[in-house]
Amino acid sequence: MPTPSLTALPIRRLTLRDLTACADLSEDRGWPREEHKWGLLLAAGKGYGIDDPGGGLVSACVVTEYGPRERPDLGAIGMVLVAERHARQGVGRRLMRHVVSELGPTPLTLHATPYGRPLYEELGFKVTGRAEMLHGRFRPGGPEPEVVTRAATAEDIASILRLDEEVFGADRTHIVTRLPAFADQLRVAEAQGRIIGYAAAWPNMDTHVVGPLIAHDTETAKALLMSLAARTDRPLRTDIDVRHEQLLDWAKQRGLEPIAFNAVMTYGITELPGDWSRRFAPLTVAAG
Secondary structure, X not given: OOOOOHHHOOEEEEOHHHHHHHHHHHHHOOOOXXXXXXXXXXXXXXXXXXXXXXXXXXXXXEEEEEOOOOOOOEEEEEEEEEOHHHOOOOHHHXXXXXXXXXXXXXXXXXXXXXXXXXXXXXXXOEEEEEEEEEXXXXXXXXXXXXXXXXXXXXXXXXXXXXXXXXHHOOOXXXXXXOHHHHOOEEEEEEXXXXXXXXXXXXXXXXXXXXXXXXXXXXXXXXXXXXXXXXXXXXXXXXXXXXXXXXXXXXXXXXXXXXXXXXXXXXXXXXXXXXXXXXXXXXXXXXXX
């Protein structure tokens, strides 16, 4: 039987049953397998993929929607991958066009590598910001932040949800309520008995990724990041909005090395909702 052309292969919804195939696809492109992250994204979001008749996936991506289920306020696109053997044949473009069409009027966002940015610009996405990826072993030192941090408890979830929606600009209940099980650490910052920030550190291969990182100000963000670093022996990784220059400079002085920049892009909106001044780092660039 002749092999079907790539344009004839159907696009279908992915589920958690596809987790291993998604991780295999990541590995095929030289990315870490990131099964823990794939599991969260496939459970909390919508996966789209194209099956390879020879086994595995030709291509995949995940969309995480925020806000009301019937009319989301925002959709974040991530993990857009095409198998190496099928690269540069228009597969990624076809999958992205399908996803944009499926989401209809929902405003979209994504973090684009320099490699992927031309495709997204062709589809109508505009660059509205930048994030810098940092990685390394955190070195304690310097003055201790005066902000009080502690481990989050079940009783904090309602307050965290209110703060998160205010800062992010859309309801992320289905993500935030998964953090206690997904992350190895979930911590809050307090002032006068009120939660003014929170952050998580979750395992990704041999690192701990810091995200989300939401804080009242830079000093609060520092305190949260420092408190997470003090409780892990793994290197840290995080993606910080470049407008937070003070936090970036401080983190680099503490041993985190700049790795790469990603362009923050939007479709259907000119800028992301919420309050960027308190939004320091995303949960993961794949989920906005």
